[in-house]
Amino acid sequence: MPELPEVEVVRRALAPQLEGQQIVSCVIHQAQLRWPVPADLPVLLKQQPVLEVSRRSKYLLWTFPNGVLLLHFGMTGKLRWDALDSVRQTHDHLTWHIGPPDARPAEAGLLLQLNDSRRFGAALWHPAQAGPVANHPRLAGLAIEPFDDAFDGAHLYRASRSRQVAIKTFLLAGQGVVGVGNIYASESLFRAGIHPATSAQRISLLRYQRLAEAIRQVLTAAIAAGGSSLRDYAAPGGELGAFQTETCVYGREGLACRVCGQPIKRIVQAQRSTFYCAGCQH
DNA sequence: AGCTGGTCCTGATGGC
DNA sequence: TGCCATCAGGACCAGC
Numbered sequence: 001m002p003e004l005p006e007v008e009v010v011r012r013a014l015a016p017q018l019e020g021q022q023i024v025s026c027v028i029h030q031a032q033l034r035w036p037v038p039a040d041l042p043v044l045l046k047q048q049p050v051l052e053v054s055r056r057s058k059y060l061l062w063t064f065p066n067g068v069l070l071l072h073f074g075m076t077g078k079l080r081w082d083a084l085d086s087v088r089q090t091h092d093h094l095t096w097h098i099g100p101p102d103a104r105p106a107e108a109g110l111l112l113q114l115n116d117s118r119r120f121g122a123a124l125w126h127p128a129q130a131g132p133v134a135n136h137p138r139l140a141g142l143a144i145e146p147f148d149d150a151f152d153g154a155h156l157y158r159a160s161r162s163r164q165v166a167i168k169t170f171l172l173a174g175q176g177v178v179g180v181g182n183i184y185a186s187e188s189l190f191r192a193g194i195h196p197a198t199s200a201q202r203i204s205l206l207r208y209q210r211l212a213e214a215i216r217q218v219l220t221a222a223i224a225a226g227g228s229s230l231r232d233y234a235a236p237g238g239e240l241g242a243f244q245t246e247t248c249v250y251g252r253e254g255l256a257c258r259v260c261g262q263p264i265k266r267i268v269q270a271q272r273s274t275f276y277c278a279g280c281q282h
Numbered sequence: 283a284g285c286t287g288g289t290c291c292t293g294a295t296g297g298c
Numbered sequence: 299t300g301c302c303a304t305c306a307g308g309a310c311c312a313g314c
Contacts, residue, residue, distance in 0.1 A: 002308095003308095032290095033290095034290075034291095034308085034309085034310085058308080058309095072308085072309090073308095074290095074291090074307085074308060074309085075291085075292095075306080075307055075308065076291090076292080076293090076307095091292090116291095117291080117292055117293070118290085118291045118292050118293080118306095118307085119290075119291055119292080120290070120291065120307075120308060120309085121308095138309095138310095162283085162284080163284080164284080164285085165284080165285070169285090172308090172309090173309090174308095174309080181307090181308070182306095182307070182308085270285095270286080270287090271286095271287075271288095271306095271307085272306090272307070272308095273306080273307090
């Protein structure tokens with residue numbers, strides 16, 4: 001599932017391919033995603049140049065002169081390049097025809113498909129006249145980015161005061177830092193040696209400093225691992241390969257901990273699986 | 283204000 | 299072999 005590292009990997013691949021190009025056309029095949037895709041999106045995007053491809057939390061942002069397109073990949077969303085004459089595949093919900101900035105011939109360029117079988121993803125529009133995209137309702141309340149210079153243990157510590165929920169649940173809620181999903185929450189807590197059921201408000205500043213560092217390390221490693229599998233992504237006909245990040249605890253219930261050998265445990269917190277090592281995490 | 287549980291959706295899985 | 303029930307999961311949101 002796309003978490004922050006996956007979205008960042010996509011952004012890095014997509015930015016040089018999209019920036020400076022124009023949206024020749026845009027077609028909505030299925031408007032019913034997490035929220036309805038704006039019906040006027042094809043009109044808004046037609047012949048608009050892509051100025052920048054950026055990211056906020058797990059949202060991929062395409063900036064145009066007249067506004068910003070926000071893409072969220074939910075559980076199963078992905079982008080795929082296709083040749084112009086390709087047949088649309090099952091669950092391709094949005095198609096962009098991408099071409100050179102001053103392209104007269106409509107046959108120039110490639111198709112970019114948004115494919116999302118579970119339709120937990122989203123495609124939203126933020127008009128330029130509404131001000132900075134950070135004002136968008138979906139972005140306005142988001143916590144700090146994990147790679148922001150201002151993100152550290154003290155930040156997590158402050159954000160967790162009066163929060164009685166388990167630290168794993170607190171991380172997933174995205175109120176202390178964004179972009180840490182179910183996989184990386186378990187992995188970060190393992191790396192920091194913190195038991196996932198610990199109440200967020202009862203974790204010391206020192207341990208939060210370790211956790212903040214662990215989050216950065218885990219996400220950095222995941223982004224680095226994604227780079228290799230993504231190489232094909234940008235090529236026509238290529239696909240985004242399965243993300244082969246080596247996990248320490250996630251999905252390893254019953255297997256030996258890579259550090260101490262104890263069997264990895266699985267519990268359910270807030271209806272989400274959590275994996276941890278009772279030997280390493282307290 | 284904080285917390286719990288429901289909700290959207292489809293594909294994979296397992297039981298019978 | 300086929301059918302059906304169950305489950306996973308991001309993130310919002312209603313209701314306590």
